[in-house]
Amino acid sequence: MKKTYFSEWRIESPRYWSILALLAAVVAIGGLAALYMEHEGHWVTGMTNQVVWGTPHVFAIFLIVAASGALNVASIGSVFEKKIYKPLAPLSGLLAIALLVGGLLVLVLDLGRPERLIVAMTTYNFKSIFAWNIFLYTGFMAIVAVYLWLMMEHKMNPYSKPAGLLAFVWRLALTTGTGSIFGFLVARDAYDTALLAPMFIIMSFSYGLAIYLLVLLFTFNLEGRPLGEAVVRRLKNLLGVFVAAVLFFTLIYHLTYLYMTGKHELEAFVLLHGGIYTQVFWVGEVLIGGLLPLAILYHPALGRERGWIAGACAAVIIGGFSKLYVIVIGGQAFPIQMFPGMKVLESGFYDGLVAPYAPSLPEVLLGLGGIGVALAATLVGIRVLRFLPQSLADEVVDPQAA
Amino acid sequence: MSKTTDQPDQDRRAFIGKAAGALAAATLAPGVFLHVTADAAYRQEPVTSKVRWGMLIDTQRCANGCTACVDACNHENGMDLLVKPEGLSDDMWDQQIPRWIRKVKVQDRATGVAANLPMLCQHCEYPPCVDVCPTGASFRRADGIVMVDRHTCIGCRYCMMACPYKARSFIHEVVEHKPTIAPRGRGCVESCNFCVQRRDSGGTTTACQDACDREGHKAIVFGDLNDPASDLWQALRKHPSRQIRADLRLNTGVRYSGV
Numbered sequence: 028m029k030k031t032y033f034s035e036w037r038i039e040s041p042r043y044w045s046i047l048a049l050l051a052a053v054v055a056i057g058g059l060a061a062l063y064m065e066h067e068g069h070w071v072t073g074m075t076n077q078v079v080w081g082t083p084h085v086f087a088i089f090l091i092v093a094a095s096g097a098l099n100v101a102s103i104g105s106v107f108e109k110k111i112y113k114p115l116a117p118l119s120g121l122l123a124i125a126l127l128v129g130g131l132l133v134l135v136l137d138l139g140r141p142e143r144l145i146v147a148m149t150t151y152n153f154k155s156i157f158a159w160n161i162f163l164y165t166g167f168m169a170i171v172a173v174y175l176w177l178m179m180e181h182k183m184n185p186y187s188k189p190a191g192l193l194a195f196v197w198r199l200a201l202t203t204g205t206g207s208i209f210g211f212l213v214a215r216d217a218y219d220t221a222l223l224a225p226m227f228i229i230m231s232f233s234y235g236l237a238i239y240l241l242v243l244l245f246t247f248n249l250e251g252r253p254l255g256e257a258v259v260r261r262l263k264n265l266l267g268v269f270v271a272a273v274l275f276f277t278l279i280y281h282l283t284y285l286y287m288t289g290k291h292e293l294e295a296f297v298l299l300h301g302g303i304y305t306q307v308f309w310v311g312e313v314l315i316g317g318l319l320p321l322a323i324l325y326h327p328a329l330g331r332e333r334g335w336i337a338g339a340c341a342a343v344i345i346g347g348f349s350k351l352y353v354i355v356i357g358g359q360a361f362p363i364q365m366f367p368g369m370k371v372l373e374s375g376f377y378d379g380l381v382a383p384y385a386p387s388l389p390e391v392l393l394g395l396g397g398i399g400v401a402l403a404a405t406l407v408g409i410r411v412l413r414f415l416p417q418s419l420a421d422e423v424v425d426p427q428a429a
Numbered sequence: 430m431s432k433t434t435d436q437p438d439q440d441r442r443a444f445i446g447k448a449a450g451a452l453a454a455a456t457l458a459p460g461v462f463l464h465v466t467a468d469a470a471y472r473q474e475p476v477t478s479k480v481r482w483g484m485l486i487d488t489q490r491c492a493n494g495c496t497a498c499v500d501a502c503n504h505e506n507g508m509d510l511l512v513k514p515e516g517l518s519d520d521m522w523d524q525q526i527p528r529w530i531r532k533v534k535v536q537d538r539a540t541g542v543a544a545n546l547p548m549l550c551q552h553c554e555y556p557p558c559v560d561v562c563p564t565g566a567s568f569r570r571a572d573g574i575v576m577v578d579r580h581t582c583i584g585c586r587y588c589m590m591a592c593p594y595k596a597r598s599f600i601h602e603v604v605e606h607k608p609t610i611a612p613r614g615r616g617c618v619e620s621c622n623f624c625v626q627r628r629d630s631g632g633t634t635t636a637c638q639d640a641c642d643r644e645g646h647k648a649i650v651f652g653d654l655n656d657p658a659s660d661l662w663q664a665l666r667k668h669p670s671r672q673i674r675a676d677l678r679l680n681t682g683v684r685y686s687g688v
Contacts, residue, residue, distance in 0.1 A: 065616075067514070067602075067603070068514075068600070068601050068602045068603050068615040068616065069525075069599065069601040069616070070514050070517055070521070070522075070525055070601040070602045074599075074601075075521065075524035075525050075601075076524060076525060076526075076527070076528070076589070076595075076597075076598050076599055077524055077595070079586040079589040079590060079599060080586060080590065138583050138584045138585055138616070139582070139583065139584015139585070139586070139599060139600070139615070139616030139617055139618070140582065140583050140584045140616040140617065141583075141584075143581075143582075143583045143584075144583070146564055146581050146583055147563055147564055147583050147585075150564045150565060150581055151563070151564065151565070152559075152562050152563060152564060152565035154560050154561075155560065155561050155562055155563045155587070156561065157561065157562075157563035157585065157587055158563040158564075161563065208587075211561075212557070212561075212590055212591050213557060213591075213593065213677055214557060214590070214591055214592055214593035215590070359590070363593060363594075363595060365533075365548075365593065365594060365595070365673060365674060366533075366535050366546075366673070368537065368538055368539065369535040369536060369537055369538065370535065370536045370537075370538055371533060371534070371535055372534040372535065372536050372543060373532070373533070373534040374531065374532070374533045374534070375496075375499060375528065375531030375532045375533065376528050376531040376533075376548075376595060377524070378533050378548075378595070382524075383524075
């Protein structure tokens with residue numbers, strides 16, 4: 028394998044600034060949406076005292092989960108010594124930080140009192156998984172930043188392996204923490220299971236890699252950097268494995284609940300008559316997010332075409348949003364089983380009924396703003412610093428091809 | 430340097446000392462005086478775990494169609510002062526307005542027996558809302574009251590995700606009018622606090638209990654779960670009662686009989 032050289036992303040200025048201006052507009056609109064919600068209060072959103080976490084949480088959790096997954100590419104190079112992944116590592120670290128910042132911004136701006144963030148940073152209840160996550164998230168950014176520096180500063184390279192190992196362990200802890208936000212909730216039927224932690228980890232593998240592959244294809248294609256079959260084939264095959272693993276965990280989650288009589292009503296809701304949640308589950312999560320990308324990625328002809336591979340990545344991302352929508356919103360919409368063995372005849376607060384929820388425009392715009400922040404930060408990063416390898420052509424990266 | 434001695438300037442020190450003292454007095458005095466005047470009737474010593482406030486609700490005495498407890502709570506805690514924001518549908522308003530207590534009528538699927546349950550914060554001994562709160566704003570007092578510190582609540586709503594009883598409310602709108610005893614503001618979470626202002630000023634009842642008694646139903650008995658002489662203790666000994674979602678082992682402070 029030849030020595031890898033890195034360079035800044037050098038597409039023509041007008042093109043670069045147009046893309047950045049577009050992202051800046053998305054970010055600005057997201058910011059205005061957040062300002063509007065904070066000024067008026069959450070009554071302008073679709074959230075209620077029944078569905079207390081709405082669309083912003085779907086976006087935020089998606090970005091946070093994808094952030095830890097985006098780092099996997101670097102981990103495979105540093106921790107598991109796969110040489111072909113090493114040139115891919117800096118972009119992986121950058122994306123990880125950028126996605127996390129985007130996700131956290133959405134999460135914080137959806138707080139009832141975002142100006143009290145300082146309280147959250149100084150007053151802790153250490154039994155709360157949220158409190159752990161504050162350390163896991165900030166620690167992740169710091170560790171990945173140091174890891175990036177060790178990788179990109181030639182003299183410090185020997186230290187990048189232990190840093191990579193720490194970052195890998197930390198990212199597993201981070202996604203475990205994110206999954207456990209739901210996994211440790213005893214109140215609601217859809218949560219309350221340790222399975223959510225490993226499922227979130229495998230979801231992160233899948234969503235993070237899909238975003239990574241899309242960004243790689245986009246940046247290399249736009250600039251005309253050589254990107255050989257060897258790298259793309261490996262990444263898309265790996266993505267296929269992760270997509271299949273997410274489907275497997277989804278299957279186990281539902282089989283477990285189908286086995287438990289007490290959870291039958293929940294399963295009937297998600298799988299059969301939950302309206303929008305049933306549709307999003309089957310069409311968004313299973314079909315678009317699972318079966319379709321699998322079919323494309325492993326198709327003998329389509330699986331070789333960049334456009335189709337990019338399409339498969341987009342499908343995985345749509346599937347990710349769908350899955351989180353069903354988990355986060357569907358899990359709240361399904362009525363809390365407060366009185367087992369009883370029928371609710373009347374209630375002053377909708378007991379026993381499915382809670383309605385429709386995303387409002389400001390919520391969606393805030394979420395898109397978070398994505399805008401993540402992408403803009405990435406594009407600024409690769410423009411000013413040397414994150415991208417000059418060539419990923421087969422003869423450069425693949426020992427067999429050289 | 431014009432200084433001729435290495436001794437510190439004593440005049441300057443004295444001035445700084447006095448200025449600091451005056452500043453401290455100016456900062457603290459209003460608080461101290463406010464405390465003395467406004468809290469004269471209030472408890473002066475910290476609450477202890479010798480007391481555990483609790484409630485027994487007789488679901489068979491709780492009358493069909495009666496909402497006296499709900500109305501009284503709304504009045505006592507200022508929910509009736511909230512104004513629906515312009516442009517908000519009645520449907521959404523109904524799902525966003527805070528509810529500290531609500532009536533639920535259930536029917537046993539096997540026996541067909543119906544019961545009315547006023548549902549409120551169950552004041553668990555092991556409250557999930559307190560476990561999950563990142564800042565500790567959701568807390569349990571030594572005397573068993575579970576409540577929210579509105580100064581440290583950041584409005585993340587994790588407690589609402591964790592509560593098995595749908596007992597908590599988020600303030601979705603800007604609040605113009607609020608009673609002194611139950612201050613509220615946009616963006617924080619709140620729930621029943623057993624009329625904590627009454628607990629701390631020597632009161633022996635809650636607003637919901639008073640209202641139920643006034644209606645002649647006497648379905649609610651409030652008191653000290655730790656005091657064998659209390660009406661609550663006596664009532665609990667007399668009537669078999671249960672906790673809602675007892676399977677979660679939260680050891681609720683609110684018990685129900687006749688269901």
